[in-house]
Amino acid sequence: MTIRNTAVLGGGVIGAGWVARLIENGHDVAVFDPAPDAQRRLEAALANADAAYAKLYTAPRRPKGQVRMAGSVAEACAGADLIVEAVPERIGIKHRVYAEAEDSAAPDALIASSTSGIRPSDLQAPLRHPERLLVAHPFNPVYLLPVVEIVGGKRTSEEAIARAMAFYPTLGMKPVRIRREIEAFVADRLLEALWREALWLIRDGICTTQELDDIVRYGFGLRWAQMGVFDTYRVAGGEAGMRHFMAQFGPCLKWPWTRLTDVPEFDDALVDLIAGQSDAQSGHIPIRQLERIRDDNLIAIQKALQGTGWGAGALLAEHETRLAAEAPEPDWTGPLPTFAIRVPAHWLDYNGHMTESRYLEAFALATDGFMRMVGLDAEAIAAGHSLFTAETHIRHLAEVSREEDIAVTTQVIAAQGRKVHLWHAMRAGERLLATAEHLLIHMDLRRRASADPPPAVRRRIDHVAALHARLPRPEGIGRHVGQPKG
Numbered sequence: 001m002t003i004r005n006t007a008v009l010g011g012g013v014i015g016a017g018w019v020a021r022l023i024e025n026g027h028d029v030a031v032f033d034p035a036p037d038a039q040r041r042l043e044a045a046l047a048n049a050d051a052a053y054a055k056l057y058t059a060p061r062r063p064k065g066q067v068r069m070a071g072s073v074a075e076a077c078a079g080a081d082l083i084v085e086a087v088p089e090r091i092g093i094k095h096r097v098y099a100e101a102e103d104s105a106a107p108d109a110l111i112a113s114s115t116s117g118i119r120p121s122d123l124q125a126p127l128r129h130p131e132r133l134l135v136a137h138p139f140n141p142v143y144l145l146p147v148v149e150i151v152g153g154k155r156t157s158e159e160a161i162a163r164a165m166a167f168y169p170t171l172g173m174k175p176v177r178i179r180r181e182i183e184a185f186v187a188d189r190l191l192e193a194l195w196r197e198a199l200w201l202i203r204d205g206i207c208t209t210q211e212l213d214d215i216v217r218y219g220f221g222l223r224w225a226q227m228g229v230f231d232t233y234r235v236a237g238g239e240a241g242m243r244h245f246m247a248q249f250g251p252c253l254k255w256p257w258t259r260l261t262d263v264p265e266f267d268d269a270l271v272d273l274i275a276g277q278s279d280a281q282s283g284h285i286p287i288r289q290l291e292r293i294r295d296d297n298l299i300a301i302q303k304a305l306q307g308t309g310w311g312a313g314a315l316l317a318e319h320e321t322r323l324a325a326e327a328p329e330p331d332w333t334g335p336l337p338t339f340a341i342r343v344p345a346h347w348l349d350y351n352g353h354m355t356e357s358r359y360l361e362a363f364a365l366a367t368d369g370f371m372r373m374v375g376l377d378a379e380a381i382a383a384g385h386s387l388f389t390a391e392t393h394i395r396h397l398a399e400v401s402r403e404e405d406i407a408v409t410t411q412v413i414a415a416q417g418r419k420v421h422l423w424h425a426m427r428a429g430e431r432l433l434a435t436a437e438h439l440l441i442h443m444d445l446r447r448r449a450s451a452d453p454p455p456a457v458r459r460r461i462d463h464v465a466a467l468h469a470r471l472p473r474p475e476g477i478g479r480h481v482g483q484p485k486g
């Protein structure tokens with residue numbers, strides 16, 4: 001059964017993240033949260049998520065789904081194909097919302113709990129249809145971090161697991177099925193081990209919260225973001241790899257390096273110590289702003305990894321390819337909408353505006369958009385057909401600032417034989433910011449030589465070139481550097 005309508009129960013940190021990811025991918029969502037300020041918090045979180053997606057995706061985004069605030073759990077769940085539970089981490093509250101959900105939901109609607117560590121067998125115990133409940137444990141911010149741990153309980157059906165495993169990739173996520181249910185699954189076991197050790201280090205005055213965070217973010221956090229634990233240690237073993245690493249560091253496990261199973265006394269003194277240091281570290285930055293800083297950094301990291309085709313970046317590339325393939329046919333008669341983005345933080349320079357290399361990146365991505373439209377998509381490139389750029393002329397006409405929504409349209413000036421002459425115009429609303437004139441040559445990637453485009457691509461290029469021949473010639477075409485304005 002396809003998942004279309006969804007319900008999210010609990011609109012807090014995690015529920016709001018789910019709502020953002022669902023509507024971004026075209027699903028309608030009914031949200032129930034009894035808190036009086038729930039809608040305000042949800043809207044603030046959705047605004048941050050929307051800003052993040054506008055910077056993350058350069059492929060055309062899906063038409064957004066609708067959000068509706070429901071008056072009760074039962075009302076939210078009526079007609080839902082997927083019920084996302086994100087209520088507080090208390091089994092009693094979770095059981096109460098499931099009972100109410102089952103009163104109105106179809107018996108085969110999936111129930112996906114966001115629990116951080118409660119076993120799905122315990123969650124599904126009182127359900128009338130326990131086979132449809134599983135854990136889909138996400139990570140904060142749900143709208144940007146792709147991984148989701150999928151955990152079935154004793155009574156979860158394989159069909160429910162299979163539906164979940166098929167569904168989350170459509171949201172751009174990476175579901176990882178946990179082979180056997182245990183409390184806290186995989187990630188929170190790892191995170192808690194680190195957190196417990198961190199609490200000891202602060203309590204014992206070995207370092208402050210700031211120093212500990214610096215050690216993570218200037219060091220092994222960067223390794224983890226792209227290689228995880230085991231590939232990192234494989235490389236750390238040098239040419240001899242993992243066996244050498246284990247031989248060298250295995251014995252240290254018996255040395256008193258960690259206090260892992262010990263828990264520090266979680267008293268007021270410890271809370272005051274940690275909270276005080278944390279306030280000194282970041283108390284001057286409001287939480288929503290800290291969230292935006294975190295999001296900008298997560299976007300920059302994932303975009304960098306997209307460039308290397310690795311890990312979360314490879315997944316992002318895959319999702320963007322899917323989004324591009326779904327994009328509706330453009331109106332071929334006018335300049336084509338080939339690229340749009342909200343200018344992300346990592347596109348700025350020391351002058352406080354978009355740096356020059358990003359103009360070329362935006363125009364290059366617009367060329368990619370044009371290529372997809374005429375059939376030179378990922379499949380055609382894999383078959384050896386592509387365009388190479390032979391010449392480029394960019395004009396920078398106005399400043400482009402951070403968070404500005406920019407869009408590029410593309411006009412075909414000429415297309416003869418193996419050559420395609422394009423004119424890109426970058427605008428913010430009606431304001432013209434920059435133009436680019438490109439000459440591209442169709443190539444056979446296997447021979448690394450120019451070649452005629454395949455017939456289907458030829459037909460599309462000729463069709464659009466004929467339509468665009470009726471458009472006025474853009475102002476500024478054919479200019480050379482230093483030419484007086486006129």
Ligand SMILES: NC(=O)C1=CN([C@@H]2O[C@H](COP(=O)(O)OP(=O)(O)OC[C@H]3O[C@@H](n4cnc5c(N)ncnc54)[C@H](O)[C@@H]3O)[C@@H](O)[C@H]2O)C=CC1
Nearest residue numbers: 010011012013014033035086087088089114115116138140
């Ligand atoms: N915050 C985090 O870092 C992560 C949390 N989780 C899990 O997600 C779940 C939700 O956690 P958060 O979003 O962090 O908590 P939260 O406290 O931010 O949000 C919980 C929301 O549930 C609402 N709520 C309370 N009773 C309700 C009811 N009967 N029906 C509907 N809504 C109700 C509250 O008003 C609140 O808005 C928990 O199971 C948690 O373990 C999972 C991954 C990460």
Ligand SMILES: C[N+](C)(C)CC(=O)CC(=O)[O-]
Nearest residue numbers: 115116138139140188191
């Ligand atoms: C702290 N936490 C247990 C709620 C964390 C998670 O469950 C995952 C995350 O986002 O770190």
